[in-house]
Amino acid sequence: MDAAPSEHDFDVVIAGGAMAGATLALAIERLTNAGLKVAVVEAVIPDNRHPGYDARSIALSYGSCRLLADIGIWSGLSPFATPISSIHVSDRGHFGLTEMHASNEGVEYLGSVVELADAGRVFHQALSKAKNITLYCPAFVTDIERSINQVTLTLNDGQTLTTKLMVAADGAVSSCCDMVGIERFEHDFQQVALIANVTTDMAHQGRAFERFTQTGPVALLPMSEGRSSLVWCVKPHEAPAMLAMSDDQFADALQRAFGWRLGRLLHIGERASYPLILRQATRLISHRFVVVGNAAQTLHPIAGQGFNLGLRDVVTLAEELANAFHEEQDIGAMPMLQAYLTRREPDRDATVAMTSGLVHGFSNTTAPLILGRNVGLAAMSVCSELKAPLLKRAMGLVER
């Protein structure tokens, strides 16, 4: 007779161990002083084919770096991070531009750029060293059953995990949300993001650039070894030809779109592409179930807000879990979930609206809109009151 599949009991089980899932597990360990027994189930071992820790670099806002410091993760990540000293925003072929400088804001940096492959290594090492976190990797959740007091999850190898609370941190197309009947709203931006690492003639000196062009925005973020990390949003029908270009042809096309602020573009690394679709779970909580990170909302990368918003989900959830734990409440019950939802909704709605508004405002080619946004950018460059809300969100100084 076959042995019965093993069963393990946890306080919290997190499906997905990439940026959102890993930071959540570490935040819970830190804020409860390892008081809650946590499992992380991650489908893929971190290497360069990992979907959540691939060749991308992402910008972490100043506020996110501080949140990561509060939960004890920043010291491991900061040796691999490149600080952003200024952000330069312009509209190609028009007069509007605005700049933000760390020195004007009295901070050392406005944000930092981290390579997801580095983050993957740091997080997985931290997870394996944690006192009360069990990592199931490679493994994935295939079934979820809920009863009044617990959730029972089945993994692909037949093991079952029971828990008081299940967290879906399993990315944009969350199969865990599907399993419990949480639907997604989707809006196709009709853009594809091309990414590559770019070596430039002039040193970036910590400068980040965002340039709006007719096809979509081009961003260059400062990264390691003096390179800049490119995110170039183009129309879907343009992407295949641009991916197939030789490096020199691609560098010429990028030079025309981006300009000469970093001198000649000398070398383009491997290119990859991401279709850009806004995805939002229609509910963030359900019985003993909560959604965070890209599973909750997947944004256009125009303003670099995706993980910055996801991290605010994660830290808020860890805080609410720690409160319930310290007050000896049921950590998976509705009062905890409702407290999380109440704190997350305003930030989520504002960030989604701001990001989608930027995409539509800056991809519109009608004359009044072009004039309006250029007047806006020009006004921001001279009036700090106008720039302040944009700057606050770029720096991640957002109420939670």
Ligand SMILES: Cc1cc2nc3c(=O)[nH]c(=O)nc-3n(C[C@H](O)[C@H](O)[C@H](O)COP(=O)(O)OP(=O)(O)OC[C@H]3O[C@@H](n4cnc5c(N)ncnc54)[C@H](O)[C@@H]3O)c2cc1C
């Ligand atoms: C081009 C581009 C540029 C970006 N730039 C920025 C930026 O500058 N700043 C910023 O803040 N954000 C940026 N983002 C967004 C950011 O990358 C994401 O928000 C973040 O990486 C999402 O992390 P996540 O953990 O929520 O999801 P994911 O990275 O999708 O991770 C989900 C994980 O769940 C695992 N999984 C899936 N199903 C299961 C299952 N059933 N069981 C177990 N595990 C499962 C997967 O293997 C995966 O590891 C950018 C995104 C793109 C595409």
